[in-house]
Amino acid sequence: MKELVIATKNKGKIEEFRAMLEKKGIQVKSLLDYPNLPDVEETGQTFYENAVLKAETISQLLNKPVVADDSGLSIDALNGEPGVYSARYAGNEKDDQKNIQKVLKKMEGVENRKARFICVLAFAAPDLETMTVEGVCEGQITTEPRGDNGFGYDPIFLVDGKEKTMAQLEQFEKNEISHRAKALKKLEKLIGDWGEANRESFNYK
Numbered sequence: 292m293k294e295l296v297i298a299t300k301n302k303g304k305i306e307e308f309r310a311m312l313e314k315k316g317i318q319v320k321s322l323l324d325y326p327n328l329p330d331v332e333e334t335g336q337t338f339y340e341n342a343v344l345k346a347e348t349i350s351q352l353l354n355k356p357v358v359a360d361d362s363g364l365s366i367d368a369l370n371g372e373p374g375v376y377s378a379r380y381a382g383n384e385k386d387d388q389k390n391i392q393k394v395l396k397k398m399e400g401v402e403n404r405k406a407r408f409i410c411v412l413a414f415a416a417p418d419l420e421t422m423t424v425e426g427v428c429e430g431q432i433t434t435e436p437r438g439d440n441g442f443g444y445d446p447i448f449l450v451d452g453k454e455k456t457m458a459q460l461e462q463f464e465k466n467e468i469s470h471r472a473k474a475l476k477k478l479e480k481l482i483g484d485w486g487e488a489n490r491e492s493f494n495y496k
């Protein structure tokens with residue numbers, strides 16, 4: 292089986308990449324499989340900068356092809372917050388419940404609830420120019436959490452065109468419409484079939 296390293300420690304992301312890629316014969320590894328690697332500090336101002344930083348740093352350290360995901364929630368009425376700070380919006384402990392409560396508090400009484408999830412994927416490989424793609428999923432912020440699936444802000448994100456929050460969708464349904472799924476589809480178009488990417492230049496094992 293071919294393998295692909297996703298430069299993330301986020302278990303929610305890892306699960307989604309596994310579900311989307313393993314059915315194509317790609318075994319997904321994550322930074323949890325490489326516990327000795329240093330943390331990559333997300334110093335960028337944009338999803339693009341952070342995704343490229345994570346992908347290139349880890350690809351250089353492992354000398355392998357690596358995909359990194361930098362993603363977040365952008366709320367119109369909050370001028371795009373929490374944005375690149377989505378994971379740490381309510382503090383460095385990256386607590387999903389605290390992040391949700393902070394958003395709901397800021398959105399109290401706010402009429403315009405329009406928001407979107409954004410996912411930028413960067414693909415870096417030895418001797419290859421790094422590629423980036425973006426996927427967007429539009430929706431509305433609810434007034435209270437609903438549903439137990441997914442991770443992050445999923446329970447307060449009502450997906451446009453569905454009468455459910457992202458956390459009320461089954462994983463396979465989220466993986467049909469999510470920002471991450473859309474970005475991955477674009478990346479697959481750029482790379483071609485992951486099997487095709489299994490060339491020496493990509494150093495797949």
Ligand SMILES: O=c1[nH]c(=O)c2ncn([C@@H]3O[C@H](COP(=O)(O)OP(=O)(O)OP(=O)(O)O)[C@@H](O)[C@H]3O)c2[nH]1
Pocket residue numbers: 298299300301304333360361362363364377378390408441442443444445446448457469471
């Ligand atoms: O409800 C959600 N459904 C999603 O599908 C989703 N995708 C991203 N997010 C939020 O944005 C942060 C990413 O920040 P992020 O890209 O820096 O990742 P992270 O720090 O969690 O892990 P890593 O990949 O950097 O190791 C996450 O923690 C979440 O709060 C999501 N929330």
Ligand SMILES: [Mg+2]
Pocket residue numbers: 333378
């Ligand atoms: Mg992060």
